[in-house]
Amino acid sequence: MKIxxxxxxxxxxxxxxxxxxxxxxxxxxxxxxxxxxxxxEAGEGDITLTAPEIAENGNTVPISVAxxxxxxxxxxxxxxxxxxxxxxxxxxxxxxxxxxxRMRLAGTQxxxxxxxxxxxxxxxxxxxxxxxxxxxxx
Amino acid sequence: xxxxxxxxxKVPKSAAAGDxxxxxxxxxxxxxSGNRKDKQGNVIPRSIINRFTCDFNGANVIDMTMYPAISxxxxxxxxxxxxxxxxxxxxxxxxxxSVYEAAKSITVS
Amino acid sequence: MKKTLMATALATxxxxxxxxxDPADIPLVIEGEEMISSVKAPxxxxxxxxxxxxxxxxxxxxxxxxxxxFENPGMPAVDYGLELWSTADGSEGKSCADCHGDISEMAxxxxxxxxxxxxxxxxxxxxxxxxxxxxxxxxxAWKRIKSPEMLAMTAAIGLQSRGMPMNVAxxxxxxxxxxxxxxxxxxxxxxxxxxxxxxHEDNYGNMIRADHLSQxxxxxxxxxxxKWGGLGSIHRRFKGCMKNxxxxxxxxxxxxxxxLELYVASRGNGxxxxxxxxxN
Numbered sequence: 339m340k341i342x343x344x345x346x347x348x349x350x351x352x353x354x355x356x357x358x359x360x361x362x363x364x365x366x367x368x369x370x371x372x373x374x375x376x377x378x379e380a381g382e383g384d385i386t387l388t389a390p391e392i393a394e395n396g397n398t399v400p401i402s403v404a405x406x407x408x409x410x411x412x413x414x415x416x417x418x419x420x421x422x423x424x425x426x427x428x429x430x431x432x433x434x435x436x437x438x439x440r441m442r443l444a445g446t447q448x449x450x451x452x453x454x455x456x457x458x459x460x461x462x463x464x465x466x467x468x469x470x471x472x473x474x475x476x
Numbered sequence: 477x478x479x480x481x482x483x484x485x486k487v488p489k490s491a492a493a494g495d496x497x498x499x500x501x502x503x504x505x506x507x508x509s510g511n512r513k514d515k516q517g518n519v520i521p522r523s524i525i526n527r528f529t530c531d532f533n534g535a536n537v538i539d540m541t542m543y544p545a546i547s548x549x550x551x552x553x554x555x556x557x558x559x560x561x562x563x564x565x566x567x568x569x570x571x572x573x574s575v576y577e578a579a580k581s582i583t584v585s
Numbered sequence: 586m587k588k589t590l591m592a593t594a595l596a597t598x599x600x601x602x603x604x605x606x607d608p609a610d611i612p613l614v615i616e617g618e619e620m621i622s623s624v625k626a627p628x629x630x631x632x633x634x635x636x637x638x639x640x641x642x643x644x645x646x647x648x649x650x651x652x653x654x655f656e657n658p659g660m661p662a663v664d665y666g667l668e669l670w671s672t673a674d675g676s677e678g679k680s681c682a683d684c685h686g687d688i689s690e691m692a693x694x695x696x697x698x699x700x701x702x703x704x705x706x707x708x709x710x711x712x713x714x715x716x717x718x719x720x721x722x723x724x725x726a727w728k729r730i731k732s733p734e735m736l737a738m739t740a741a742i743g744l745q746s747r748g749m750p751m752n753v754a755x756x757x758x759x760x761x762x763x764x765x766x767x768x769x770x771x772x773x774x775x776x777x778x779x780x781x782x783x784x785h786e787d788n789y790g791n792m793i794r795a796d797h798l799s800q801x802x803x804x805x806x807x808x809x810x811x812k813w814g815g816l817g818s819i820h821r822r823f824k825g826c827m828k829n830x831x832x833x834x835x836x837x838x839x840x841x842x843x844x845l846e847l848y849v850a851s852r853g854n855g856x857x858x859x860x861x862x863x864x865n
Contacts, residue, residue, distance in 0.1 A: 390646045394865035395811035398547045398658070400646050415545055419511050422543040426554075429536025433496035433555030437538070440547040442509070470795030482664060486655045504661035548814040549658050 367416030371452055374412045375460045380452050383461030387451040396443040396469040405453035408435035417447025443469050481505050485566055487580040491558050502551045503568050509544035525550055527569040533562035558584050613640050615652050618748050624855035632786040636853050639799040639864055651863040659809035659861030662816050666741025669734055675724025695746035695858045699847050701758040707843045710739050729838040736816040740807045743860030751804050753850045766848025769841055775832025802853040805862020819846050
């Protein structure tokens with residue numbers, strides 16, 4: 339097979355695009371975090387994200403987030419077509435910043451939770467969830 | 477209004493003043509993400525519940541924004557603090573403008 | 586013996602996942618009621634020592650969805666079924682409740698399905714429901730696989746038997762149907778040239794790619810599948826299996842699937858009805 343200069347350029351471009359893909363995905367996630375924090379850096383803190391290590395199906399993945407003292411929590415799935423999953427604001431009758439829901443994951447990826455604390459600071463945590471492609475789709 | 481949308485809520489019947497209680501809610505809804513295509517290859521338009529709120533005696537408990545990544549039949553479990561008897565009000569907002577409501581009373585002693 | 590060899594081979598591979606634990610170790614308790622999730626297999630099923638509920642093969646997160654009725658995503662459909670039960674339909678203006686009373690009167694029905702009717706035909710619950718609709722209510726038959734109403738109704742009726750052991754008849758008039766079902770179960774079909782038994786008898790407990798193979802028990806149908814995002818029927822699942830092995834599926838509601846349903850149900854005789862179960 340003869341590789342022309344044009345082919346070589348095309349292949350190089352393809353390789354670059356493939357290499358950029360994960361970057362682009364996490365960039366969208368990073369952007370969403372920044373939009374939530376207003377550009378502020380989110381540090382570590384008392385925030386727990388509970389999700390299965392391996393999800394049997396990406397359609398319904400149970401998650402729980404708890405961040406004592408938080409006034410708002412944002413959940414993001416960095417590998418989904420758009421990263422936003424849910425945003426929770428806790429009101430005056432709330433019994434604590436602790437919430438569970440079920441989400442869709444397009445594939446194996448990092449799930450991020452960012453919490454806004456009462457003093458306006460932000461903390462975040464992440465968890466990798468593997469989504470299996472079953473043998474018996476049915 | 478999307479057909480067959482039904483909310484379900486689970487609230488303890490009674491509690492002591494100052495208790496933190498767990499509330500579970502579920503609403504039957506397809507949560508069409510807008511990312512799927514039909515057999516002809518046309519994009520199926522997004523149609524989801526985009527917001528859910530819970531209030532207790534007029535005070536907000538939780539105000540949630542939902543995105544297409546929330547699963548079919550959205551399920552939400554959260555905590556509320558109760559100081560007096562009263563009523564929880566639950567509201568779901570559909571993309572199509574529909575609003576679904578549910579209410580549950582609790583006796584606090 | 587074959588089973589033991591298989592287990593040994595698997596242990597050697599060393600897939601020491603929690604999923605590989607002896608499934609009988611975990612009790613299935615739904616809303617405080619303990620289900621029979623493993624039971625000595627009937628004598629007429631020589632290929633199985635113990636019948637295991639499919640619940641035992643699922644991940645912790647999927648299992649959790651079935652043990653609490655509020656969290657069970659199949660329950661909104663049950664609510665719809667309960668509503669339909671007392672809703673009049675058709676030219677006679679009758680509802681199910683008008684003849685049958687409260688739906689709790691249906692307790693036990695799911696355990697004996699499918700069964701031979703008075704005309705000697707093998708019917709599953711769907712056929713009984715549509716018979717009522719067409720001949721007694723003057724209403725249109727519901728589509729066997731696609732109708733949300735049919736799924737809601739079979740789920741609501743099935744729930745009335747939850748916890749009761751499956752007990753389909755395989756003798757008398759049922760025998761020829763059961764024999765046909767048994768034959769179909771062991772017949773290799775499709776481009777992959779596989780029978781039901783290749784996966785669900787020879788290899789349950791093993792992984793097929795990322796999926797933990799169960800015995801293919803049907804005591805929890807209609808079941809909520811995460812993949813489907815909704816309830817689905819036994820014949821829909823059979824159809825999916827056949828497509829997986831690249832076979833031309835039999836017709837839902839047709840004689841082959843009805844016979845297979847009877848035979849597969851009999852493999853789980855003694856297991857509790859779990860309708861509506863939750864699976865991946």
